[in-house]
Amino acid sequence: MKKPAEQKLALRRVSKQIQIGDVKIGGGAPVVVQSMTNTDTRDILSTIKQIKELEEADCELIRVAVPDMEAAQALKKIKKGIKIPLIADIHFDYRLALAALESGVDGFRLNPGNIGDHEQIKQVVLAAKERAVPIRIGLNAGSLPKEDSNVKKPVFQRMVDAALEQVHLLESLDFDLIKISLKAFDVPTTIAAYKSIAEKIPYPLHIGITEAGTPRTGIIRSSVGIGTLLYLGIGDTIRVSLTADPKEEVVAGYEILKSLNLRQHGPILVSCPTCGRTEVDIINLAQQVEAELQKIKKPIKVAVMGCVVNGPGEAKDADVGIACGKNRGILFKNGKQIGVVEGKGFLQALMGEIEKF
Numbered sequence: 465m466k467k468p469a470e471q472k473l474a475l476r477r478v479s480k481q482i483q484i485g486d487v488k489i490g491g492g493a494p495v496v497v498q499s500m501t502n503t504d505t506r507d508i509l510s511t512i513k514q515i516k517e518l519e520e521a522d523c524e525l526i527r528v529a530v531p532d533m534e535a536a537q538a539l540k541k542i543k544k545g546i547k548i549p550l551i552a553d554i555h556f557d558y559r560l561a562l563a564a565l566e567s568g569v570d571g572f573r574l575n576p577g578n579i580g581d582h583e584q585i586k587q588v589v590l591a592a593k594e595r596a597v598p599i600r601i602g603l604n605a606g607s608l609p610k611e612d613s614n615v616k617k618p619v620f621q622r623m624v625d626a627a628l629e630q631v632h633l634l635e636s637l638d639f640d641l642i643k644i645s646l647k648a649f650d651v652p653t654t655i656a657a658y659k660s661i662a663e664k665i666p667y668p669l670h671i672g673i674t675e676a677g678t679p680r681t682g683i684i685r686s687s688v689g690i691g692t693l694l695y696l697g698i699g700d701t702i703r704v705s706l707t708a709d710p711k712e713e714v715v716a717g718y719e720i721l722k723s724l725n726l727r728q729h730g731p732i733l734v735s736c737p738t739c740g741r742t743e744v745d746i747i748n749l750a751q752q753v754e755a756e757l758q759k760i761k762k763p764i765k766v767a768v769m770g771c772v773v774n775g776p777g778e779a780k781d782a783d784v785g786i787a788c789g790k791n792r793g794i795l796f797k798n799g800k801q802i803g804v805v806e807g808k809g810f811l812q813a814l815m816g817e818i819e820k821f
């Protein structure tokens with residue numbers, strides 16, 4: 465695939481680097497794509513099966529919910545059955561954190577402030593430190609500490625203040641393997657919170673829009689929020705939260721990164737929006753090509769265009785493409801015509817060129 469466009473993003477904020485298993489986060493490492501299982505963690509086989517499917521989709525980190533001790537102990541077998549680093553999502557009970565560590569997790573998401581008293585937090589933090597397991601302080605707008613009725617602060621500010629308090633708590637225990645997230649459903653609030661904290665702490669940031677919704681709206685909401693932050697140089701790992709199969713989160717995550725030229729991952733499909741010049745069913749053809757491209761891992765830019773007059777020109781930076789007229793398609797490579805397809809075998813002809821590329 466050609467070099468990405470000349471236009472540069474803002475310089476990326478360079479954070480301290482941490483490592484979750486063998487995956488580096490921050491400090492100039494590529495932005496990491498992660499997801500979360502939606503199986504019952506106690507159902508070890510189903511959880512491993514879902515994580516294996518996510519590995520196939522190139523998910524790089526996986527988080528699982530740990531609602532009770534049985535789930536915390538199940539992590540041991542889950543960890544043995546998967547390749548990517550495993551992160552335990554823990555709330556309220558410090559004993560679950562200790563058990564998850566015993567099970568060999570590579571990272572935690574928790575709020576130190578809600579898992580117990582100082583002595584209990586200390587136990588968890590010291591155990592994580594001993595094993596060099598990072599902790600993500602995961603703050604959501606919906607679960608902020610109670611507001612002081614005398615001081616009115618914007619939500620983003622309250623999120624930042626609460627996160628800083630947690631950061632200071634970990635630092636006071638001489639722990640710095642920290643990652644932070646500050647998610648809200650409201651996109652401007654999320655952006656303001658991350659922009660503010662990015663200037664105040666040296667740690668890597670996990671970015672996302674929480675409870676973003678079903679794919680139709682959730683991908684848009686997440687793309688606007690995550691995309692804006694990444695464009696500003698903020699964010700070291702992303703999760704697109706969707707009410708959907710977690711594989712869709714991974715696909716959407718890579719599409720966001722690809723659209724900003726931050727990662728290469730599989731093919732990119734360019735397709736024309738169709739117009740009054742279109743003489744064939746381009747919508748159907750583009751959908752078929754998209755389905756075929758899902759089986760391909762190589763980075764290649766493919767164009768499906770709806771007319772032979774403007775098509776090749778409009779898609780001139782595609783690697784391979786087809787511009788379709790009535791019963792006639794022009795195949796092009798790097799914007800130049802390389803052949804003509806007569807009849808209706810557009811899909812086969814295009815896929816043949818992609819395979820050769």
Ligand code: SF4
Nearest residue numbers: 736739770771774775
């Ligand atoms: S490529 Fe042709 S058919 Fe497609 S939008 Fe452009 S002019 Fe219209």
